[in-house]
Amino acid sequence: MINNIYKLKSPKYFEKIYSEMNINSDVIVRPKYLSICKADQRYYQGKRESAILDEKLPMALIHEGIGEVIKDNTGEFNVGDIVSLIPNIPHEKNDYLSLNYLESSKFRGSDFDGFTSDLISFKKDRLIKLPEEIDFKVASFLELVSVACHGINRFKEISHGKNEVLGVWGDGSLGFIVSLVLKTYFPKSKVIVFGKHRENLNLFSFADKTYKINEIPEDLVIDHSFECVGSLSSQNAINQIIELSAPQGIISLFGVSEFPVAINTRLILEKGLTFLGISRSEREDFIEAINLIKSNPKMMSYLSNLVTDCIEVKSLLDLTNAFKTDNNKEFGKTIIKWEI
Structure with missing residues (x-):
């Protein structure tokens, strides 16, 4: 069967590629709603090193999304089921390491084609049926919620018991989701969000307190921190976190x-701080994210505030315009309704 895949050939230029698809694969899915993330934009804008772009392009982008089951050869799903798409592709099991950290694992939209395709074949364990009550637009970026769940669960495994004050650096979509999941996991803790943009921080209504990074009280001390800034700006964020951290605090790096x-490093050593690196997620994290949203109805309402645009994509021009729209915003998620 011939399948159409829409790949980024070079920065800001998509093309349609014809590819043979094995219809006897486990499950065949048609994308339904997709979500653009910063990693997609870095490829689209050509903001990766030229050697990396030369190595990875052409490649289909986007690793956040949901789809509709078109054909199932396993008996796991029904045709028409709406499923969350897990972008991590493991090739082995490990008794000690999570599959998302194995060097042998592939990741869609990074070192393997992402979701911009007419049809996609999946192993059945890379799909999770979604509950009927979930908002499809919110579900399209469930992957980002799963990353927050994964990182916070790793933090819980190693942190000491004092969680009175938790700090989140970053007033974008990732900071919003991490702080929301934190407040859900630790309702008695004081969750404080730090950022540059007051208009963004005003949207964090579930947080106990928000501060612009240049207006922080001198006597403030944070038990544990979560960095969601990324890029070169993360340098200032991490150093500010180090200064405000209580001794033996955990600093989780998401950016x-x-x-x-x-x-x-001198202050890290003096305070005995622990840095925890977080990257991607796995099946159990998606399941936890779904259950967390189901058991906390307010989360759906908060997460829906992140949806700033929903763009129907029926052509390569529409796909290009979606990326342009997304690149011109300071906050929120651009959702693609996949209609090609």
Whole structure:
């Protein structure tokens, strides 16, 4: 069977590729709603090193999304089921490491084609049927919620019991989701969000307190912190976190920087701080994210506030316009209703 895949051939230029598809694969899914993330934009805008772009392009982008089951050869799903798409593709099991950290694993939209395709074949364990009550637009970025669940669960495994004050640096979509999940997991803790943009911080109504990064009280001390800034700006964020951290605090790093950043190692040693790196997620994290939203109805309402645009994509021009729209915003998620 011939399938159409819509790949980024070079920065800001998509093309349609014809590819043979094996219809006897486990499950065949048609994308339904997709969500653009910053990683997609870095490829689209050409903001990765040229050697990396040369190695990975052409490639289909987008790793956040949901789809509709078109054919199932396993008996796991019914035709028409709406499923969350897990972008991590493991090739082995490990008794000690999570599958999302194995070097042998592939990740859609990074080192394997993403979701911009007419049809996609999946192993059945890379799909999770969604509850009927979930908002499809919110479900399209469930992957980002699963990353927050994964990171916070890793934090819970190693942190000491004092969680009175938790700080989140970053007033974008990732910071919004991490702080929301934190407040849901730790309702008795004081969750404080730090950012640059007051208009963004005003949307964090569930947080106990918000501060602009240049207006922080001198006597404030944070038990544990979560960095959701990324890029070169993460250098200032991490150093501010180090300064405000209580001794033996955990600093969880969610943000991605293309370049090395300099941090105050002397103060890290003096305070006995622990850094925890977080990247991607796995099936159990998606399940937890779904259950968390189902058991906390207010989360759906808060998460829906992140949806700032929903764009119907019926052509490559529409796909290009969706990326342009997304690149011109400071906050929120651009959702694609996939209609090609």
